[in-house]
Amino acid sequence: MxxxxxxxxxxxxxxxxxxxxxxxxxxxxxxxxxxxxxxxxxxxxxxxxxxxxxxxxxxxxxxxRPELPQGLPPDLDYLARVLRDADKLDIMPVVIGMLKKAENNHGIPYLNLPSDPQKYSPHVIELLRQRKRPHISQAHWSNDYVLFICGWIYDMNFQATWRLVAKRGFLGVLFSMLPQTPDLLSLGEQITGDLALLAQGEKTPWET
Ligand SMILES: [Fe+2]
Incomplete structure (x- = not known):
């Protein structure tokens, strides 16, 4: 299935x-x-x-869907979660390739977000600080879109997925594309640290 x-x-x-x-x-x-x-x-x-x-x-x-509905039958819930994780894992390198091309150009194709290397939205950072994934409609700059993709680690379901994200180094590449400001550097540390815990199958503070 x-x-x-x-x-x-x-x-x-x-x-x-x-x-x-x-x-x-x-x-x-x-x-x-x-x-x-x-x-x-x-x-x-x-x-x-x-x-x-x-x-x-x-x-x-x-x-x-931004979120799966609550109370799905267990077999459907499981299948939907596997599919969503696999999809994200597949999209991350595609987005990275797209962003690398966009760096020399303007913005991200098909999203129509303005690209300014220094601009990002504080409310997107705040959501990620709380380990909540922002909604795509909250992205106003192409840097917000990069942060939106980074936030996917808070919307994944299986240890195997987090392990592969860590092994393939996607977060490091994505954060290297963002401005190196103190708030983004500290957010990068938080998300990278969380990913390492999730990849090791450790209980994380926000889950307890
Ligand atoms: Fe799709």
Missing amino acids: CELAALYHDLGRFPQYSRYKTMSDAISVNHALLSFKTLRKTKRLKGLSPKNRRLVLRAVFMHN
């Missing part, structure tokens, strides 16, 4: 791009809903039992 959900979760990107010539959900459609509809139409899951088919489709439908 996890493999199928992972394979098909962004299927809606194809019709989205073909119809709207953009991958911005904000100015087109919710691509997760489109993935759900497209996948259901393709009959690619017809070999599965109706229950498992529903599981995959529902996990695909929820993969881009």
Whole structure:
């Protein structure tokens, strides 16, 4: 189920791009809903039992929600969390590559955020200090978007994911792209320290 959900979760990107010539959900459609509809139409899951088919489709439908709803059935909750972690792990290096290109250019493609190397929003830092992930709509500068991605470590679910984020060094690269101000340096220390604890499977102060 996890493999199928992972394979098909962004299927809606194809019709989205073909119809709207953009991958911005904000100015087109919710691509997760489109993935759900497209996948259901393709009959690619017809070999599965109706229950498992529903599981995959529902996990695909929820993969881009800011938060998962409370009280999901345990099998769906688990599948949706695996899919969301895998998706973030996959996107992080893509975003890093995109940001590296954007450094020499202007802003981040498709987000339309202004890029000023020194600008960032204090409320985004404050949320991350409280170990809360900011919402994408709270990003006003491209640096806020970098911080938004860093905040994903507070929205991951499995030790294996944190281990891979640590092993692949994504946070170090992302923080090196931000201005080296005292508040950002201290936030970098907090998030990197939290990631190390999470990767080791340690209980963290904010979970107790
Ligand atoms: Fe997606």
